[in-house]
């Protein structure tokens with residue numbers, strides 16, 4: 001069950017975007033939504049990618065019926081449809097797999113798509129603490145609509161790509177995103193994914209820093225535990241059987257905590273039992 005709304009303020013909208021494919025957008029959007037819900041925030045995840053990857057992490061295809069689909073947010077009038085409940089405690093506005101209608105949003109008039117999305121999102125702002133949007137790997141109406149409604153934008157980048165394209169590609173990505181968002185918004189931070197302790201990655205990080213890019217301190221390595229969790233349908237911190245899984249859990253939680261710092265989400269202290277155990281206090 002999803003938590004109750006904690007604050008009276010309108011929801012804060014967090015968008016995960018990069019027009020490059022396979023950089024970790026969906027992985028981060030999924031974990032962030034689950035983490036915020038676990039911290040007691042009423043959280044809505046919106047899957048704006050017609051591949052339906054984020055939706056399938058929350059709900060099997062057979063359970064994605066009825067309720068509000070993300071394509072509805074682009075309609076002139078939205079029927080009174082509710083987001084779906086998920087076992088992770090996150091509410092979901094979903095995409096079906098290969099959602100042709102959602103792909104076709106790219107053919108809509110730009111202004112109309114943005115106005116409709118903004119209007120349809122409005123009631124959700126009163127109902128949630130946080131709204132996390134996963135976006136498709138392409139510039140267009142959906143990425144623009146998400147960006148324009150956002151309070152925070154995080155851009156995951158794949159460090160391995162630097163070996164081929166260099167850091168200019170990240171700087172170009174950020175510049176392109178900036179052209180798409182309104183003046184009031186800047187990219188909040190870049191998230192380094194699949195970082196390895198090799199010279200090319202270390203040098204690329206230094207170059208990005210030198211270019212004034214705000215890079216989050218917490219980074220993710222390449223780890224099979226990310227796909228283990230995908231297979232098991234849980235966030236990585238729920239899989240702690242192996243050392244590699246525990247390590248991955250630790251780095252993902254550090255990343256989530258850092259993002260929470262940016263978006264003003266308070267992290268709950270660990271349960272009293274764990275604290276007592278840690279400090280050697282026994283009953």
Ligand SMILES: Nc1ncnc2c1ncn2[C@@H]1O[C@H](COP(=O)(O)OP(=O)(O)OP(=O)(O)O)[C@@H](O)[C@H]1O
Pocket residue numbers: 020021022023024025026027028049051053135136137193194220221222223224226227230
């Ligand atoms: N740090 C990581 N270590 C290992 N595997 C990872 C890592 N990050 C992401 N992956 C895996 O890489 C694949 C692509 O990640 P993801 O789907 O999150 O990227 P994306 O940017 O959303 O892709 P798309 O642009 O196609 O939507 C997934 O199988 C995911 O589980």
Ligand SMILES: [Mg+2]
Pocket residue numbers: 025026027049053054134135
């Ligand atoms: Mg994705």
